[in-house]
Amino acid sequence: MIPYGRQHISDDDIEAVVAVLRSDFLTQGPAVPQFEAAFAAGCGARHAVATCNATAALHLACLALGLGPGDRLWTSPNTFVASANCARYCGAEVDFVDIDPHTYNLSVPVLAAKLADARRDGRLPKIVVPVHFAGQPCDMAGIRALADEYGFAIIEDASHAVGARYRGKPVGGCDCSDITVFSFHPVKIITTGEGGMATTNDPRLAERMALLRSHGITRDPAQMEGAPDGAWSYEQIALGFNYRMTDLQAALGLSQLRRLDDYVARRTQLAQRYDAALRPLPVTCPRQAPDSASSWHLYVLRVGEAPGSPARATLFAALRAQGIGVNVHYIPVHTQPDYRRLGFRRGDFPEAERYYAHAISLPLFPTMSDADQEMVIAAVRAAIAGAASPSAPC
The missing domain is CATH 3.90.1150.10 (Aspartate Aminotransferase, domain 1)
Incomplete structure (x- = not known):
């Protein structure tokens, strides 16, 4: 069988994972921040937050942007269900914007018309999630112009688009968005087995996503609400999740990123x-x-x-x-x-x-x-x- 997609695992990839297996850290060690830093640099973004999968990254992105009950998220109907499900995890409503007949991406003219109707009806979205279907970037400049006019945030779902470029720049630099999300599933461009990444240029959004991916727990005294009992202290300051990437996955991703x-x-x-x-x-x-x-x-x-x-x-x-x-x-x-x-x-x-x-x-x-x-x-x-x-x- 010739599959529609298949990962490529090299000897270098295997050696990178074996090195982690032989190290002192399997989950929360040095490989994850190294992968984050390399990925952010490759995209031209200031921050990157690694997660256990792209669905988790979408969820964290929505939470970081304050999506909740009574809010609305719009996305493309031509996508995997995670692009819409992330809103429902937050208790928000979901709606869709039809696609362009040539690129199969979210249609900017349709979005513009839908926004005009929504403003009249008092039902504007808080977040719009354009999906870079098949790896081709959406018309992000057009979507950004509408965001500036109507006041919604943008999460680029770039799960298909690791390594893609828009107007000469790598996707993920967030020039036209608040957050960009990527997938490292085995059939995607590079793989960590399962895994995701969120990039952003806003340090507050990066900090919030990093906090929520690890149970909402901090060991930073500056973030704690009370004085720490000692060097062992931690506080749960928000209701978070276990959405962390492991060092094993990050080592594989860092190796793959070189290719x-x-x-x-x-x-x-x-x-x-x-x-x-x-x-x-x-x-x-x-x-x-x-x-x-x-x-x-x-x-x-x-x-x-x-x-x-x-x-x-x-x-x-x-x-x-x-x-x-x-x-x-x-x-x-x-x-x-x-x-x-x-x-x-x-x-x-x-x-x-x-x-x-x-x-x-x-x-x-x-x-x-x-x-x-x-x-x-x-x-x-x-x-x-x-x-x-x-x-x-x-």
């Missing part, structure tokens, strides 16, 4: 090879905004729209039958049963639903060989030829 540019370069090369081979076919290849450089977490085709193009289910079955592990990203969040119980309905966000009906993710990972990619391309061509055949079933 980030190579990983993104190879993903870009594979995407360009897909483009050259598939654009002549009756499918829609990913379109890239001119002011961004994707990290190419996903390569998504749209099929079943042009004459001679197979239905998505037909292509999915044909490729899986040949050992090609295609996948679909994403089922729109608002159509999930748990969200339908909140009042959302099919048809609420038609562009996201239209995209979902035709989307299929092809295998793409840095160790994918040219030969494996040629197998995928040949299988797609064969499936399309079969769909165009007069004998093909309707």
Whole structure:
């Protein structure tokens, strides 16, 4: 099986983890702050807070920005459920903004219209979470301009976008946002096994997220409400969580980070090879905004729209039958049963639903060989030829 995504673990990665196993620290040691510092420097951010996964980082980001009951968070329906669930963890309401039909990211014109209506109705969001789908950055300048006008905070969900660039700068520098969140799941650009990171330029937000990721406990006398009993003292000054990253994970992440540019370069090369081979076919290849450089977490085709193009289910079955592990990203969040119980309905966000009906993710990972990619391309061509055949079933 050629999977849609796969991690790459080198001997250097293994040695980095083994070194931690042989050290005095497995959880809260020196590797986590080293990883945070290196990651922040790579993004051009002043602060980075490592977490056990990106969902935890989203939750902490919402809490640090003061999201709570009576507040609203808006995000894209074309994302994994965590981008919306983080608001509900805080007791806030969730709503969605439909996507751009070309980039599949949150649509700025739709956001602008929705904000104008919300201001009239007194239901403006406290936070907007644009999602850099497949690794391509959103139109952050446009979203920032709306944030300045309407007064909402911005959390970039860059779970797909480690190593991506927007207007010549690395994603994560928070030039247009308050906080940016990343994922290090094994199929993402770099991995820590499971893990996440939040970057910010605001020291207060960084301090709050760091406090809440570790039970809300501090050992800093300056933060304590009473005089410490001794050097052993600590105080829980807020209700926090156990969202810490381990030194084992951080050591792996720090090692992987050294190869980030190579990983993104190879993903870009594979995407360009897909483009050259598939654009002549009756499918829609990913379109890239001119002011961004994707990290190419996903390569998504749209099929079943042009004459001679197979239905998505037909292509999915044909490729899986040949050992090609295609996948679909994403089922729109608002159509999930748990969200339908909140009042959302099919048809609420038609562009996201239209995209979902035709989307299929092809295998793409840095160790994918040219030969494996040629197998995928040949299988797609064969499936399309079969769909165009007069004998093909309707």
